[in-house]
Amino acid sequence: MQALAAVDSNDARDGAILFGDLIGKLDDRRVSCDKCGRFGRYPVQRLINDHGRDGKIVDWLDQITADCPKKSSRSWSNRCGARCPDLPRVL
Numbered sequence: 001m002q003a004l005a006a007v008d009s010n011d012a013r014d015g016a017i018l019f020g021d022l023i024g025k026l027d028d029r030r031v032s033c034d035k036c037g038r039f040g041r042y043p044v045q046r047l048i049n050d051h052g053r054d055g056k057i058v059d060w061l062d063q064i065t066a067d068c069p070k071k072s073s074r075s076w077s078n079r080c081g082a083r084c085p086d087l088p089r090v091l
């Protein structure tokens, strides 16, 4: 996380990772959730077509996990843990 802050300390992105950041680094955006066992694979090019290069991955994650049974859990420790296992590797 330290590296991310150093890379981008400017403007409106608020430190968020954007789809544009994935261009040339990944073909597929993988998402997995330990809590509900879901696993998805999303072509980066299609995500950019749908959300634009400036789309925030965190917002998109919120959308695709909206139906996760753990998403609305009141218990923080039992909440949906969907995340992108590739991100630390490519950024």
Ligand SMILES: [Zn+2]
Binding pocket: 033, 034, 035, 036, 037, 038, 065, 068, 069, 070, 071, 079, 080, 081, 082
């Ligand atoms: Zn989940």
